[in-house]
Amino acid sequence: MKPRLRLDVWSPEHAAPEASLAQPLPELQAEPVAADGPWAPKREVSDWAGPLFFVDGRFRTDALIYLDDAPALLVSVAVGAVGLESERAFYDEAAFAVRRYLVAPPGAWPEPRFSPASGLDYQLVEADGEPESLRTAAMERRASLEMALGEGLLERHPGALILHDGPLHRLPAAQTAGRLGFAKTHHRGYLNAERAALLGRLAAGERTPVFTFTRGEHRFYSWYLRLPLEPDRPYAAAATLLRVETAAPEAEALELARVALGVFPRLASRPFRDPRAPQNLVPVGALERELGRRLGSAALVRRRLLEYIQREAV
Numbered sequence: 517m518k519p520r521l522r523l524d525v526w527s528p529e530h531a532a533p534e535a536s537l538a539q540p541l542p543e544l545q546a547e548p549v550a551a552d553g554p555w556a557p558k559r560e561v562s563d564w565a566g567p568l569f570f571v572d573g574r575f576r577t578d579a580l581i582y583l584d585d586a587p588a589l590l591v592s593v594a595v596g597a598v599g600l601e602s603e604r605a606f607y608d609e610a611a612f613a614v615r616r617y618l619v620a621p622p623g624a625w626p627e628p629r630f631s632p633a634s635g636l637d638y639q640l641v642e643a644d645g646e647p648e649s650l651r652t653a654a655m656e657r658r659a660s661l662e663m664a665l666g667e668g669l670l671e672r673h674p675g676a677l678i679l680h681d682g683p684l685h686r687l688p689a690a691q692t693a694g695r696l697g698f699a700k701t702h703h704r705g706y707l708n709a710e711r712a713a714l715l716g717r718l719a720a721g722e723r724t725p726v727f728t729f730t731r732g733e734h735r736f737y738s739w740y741l742r743l744p745l746e747p748d749r750p751y752a753a754a755a756t757l758l759r760v761e762t763a764a765p766e767a768e769a770l771e772l773a774r775v776a777l778g779v780f781p782r783l784a785s786r787p788f789r790d791p792r793a794p795q796n797l798v799p800v801g802a803l804e805r806e807l808g809r810r811l812g813s814a815a816l817v818r819r820r821l822l823e824y825i826q827r828e829a830v
Contacts, residue, residue: 518626519583521825546706549737552725552770555711559722561778562771566675567601568779569608570799571666572682573658574807577651578616578817586645588620590630590638590821591654594807595661597669598799599676605799607806610672611665614810619654621645632824636817670694677775681800684736684761696772698780699759700795706738706759715757720744721781726773736761737769741777743784743794756794 548555573595581588597611618630618638624645630638643653666678677694684697705712706729714724723741730736738761745756760776762769784794790801 518828519586519624521828522582523821523825524580524582524587546708546727546729546738548711549726549728549766549770551766552773555714555725557714557718557722558725558773559777560774562774563778564677564775566677567599567673568677568679569597569599569611569666569669569673570679570681570797570803571595571597571611571662571669572680572800572803572807573662574804574811575655575658576811576814578814579821581821583620583624586621586624587647587650588618588624589650589654590616590618592616592811592817593654593658593661594811595658595665596803596807596810597665597678598803598806599673600799605802608669608672611669612807612810613661613665615639615657615661617641617654617657619643619650633820636820666695677772679779683759684763695762696776697761698776699761700792702754702757702759715740718742718757720756721777723773723777726770734763736763737766737773738762739773739776741780743781745784745794746786758795 552558573593576592578590578592581590592614593616594614595612597608599606599608616636616638617640618625619641621644622642624642625640628640630640632638641653641657643649662680662682666680669676669678677696680695680697681700682697683699684695706727707715711724711727718724718740720742721744724739726737726739728735728737738759740757740759743756743758758780760773760780762772764772780797783797783799785792785796785798785801786794790796790798792801796804
């Protein structure tokens with residue numbers, strides 16, 4: 517027997533406040549890489565011979581529902597990639613995917629899928645019934661889709677560099693070959709106060725030396741770089757900064773730091789086009805809009821859900 521389904525009022529969660537860039541988490545163990553020279557701004561750039569692909573995903577909570585008294589989430593996820601090669605941008609259509617999930621406690625929904633309307637099909641994902649556990653399980657599905665997308669790109673486009681909008685260090689290091697992750701907002705520090713002081717002295721088109729941090733048994737390499745902002749304006753300590761990371765070996769990581777400095781600043785967005793400028797890079801902004809289009813109307817999805825619940829209640 518199916519449980520009684522009720523729709524709850526849902527509102528987006530507020531973003532976590534930014535942490536100080538000079539308050540590193542102890543477990544990260546960030547240390548400069550000696551081979552990258554003294555702790556001072558760097559401007560050397562390198563070109564990447566192959567194509568570049570920016571990978572991103574959009575996550576939307578369609579509804580918080582109750583299955584009898586058990587809370588559950590209905591979420592939609594879209595992932596995709598935009599490529600850059602020979603000064604042209606293009607979509608790899610095979611990289612796009614839209615998935616919908618019903619994330620519920622074990623046994624709360626008796627079927628493998630929940631299909632309230634034609635074209636609206638949610639795959640069941642079971643997780644602990646705590647709200648944060650439900651959301652974490654849904655976000656893990658998004659991360660898995662993005663990593664699978666990157667693997668497919670590397671197979672179809674040998675020699676490509678995959679650029680993930682978001683950090684990589686939550687994923688197994690073995691899955692991050694040929695990839696860079698970049699963080700646009702800074703919720704944690706990686707450097708002590710003395711080293712973090714360099715961030716405020718970086719000019720546009722400069723980066724910090726590469727530093728390492730460990731996560732579990734894996735080592736990652738990371739660096740901060742400053743994006744240009746036009747027109748210039750006063751900015752906070754973290755504004756116009758990107759933090760880039762990779763799990764590549766040290767020599768490759770040092771080369772990728774030079775590649776990143778040649779790629780990211782020239783793709784920075786501008787305030788008159790994007791309120792999240794300059795960190796929301798131009799290709800990523802275009803990809804986000806395309807993913808939003810493929811997710812479909814949130815209002816229409818919610819209306820279909822309400823119609824389904826009303827029919828079932830009769």
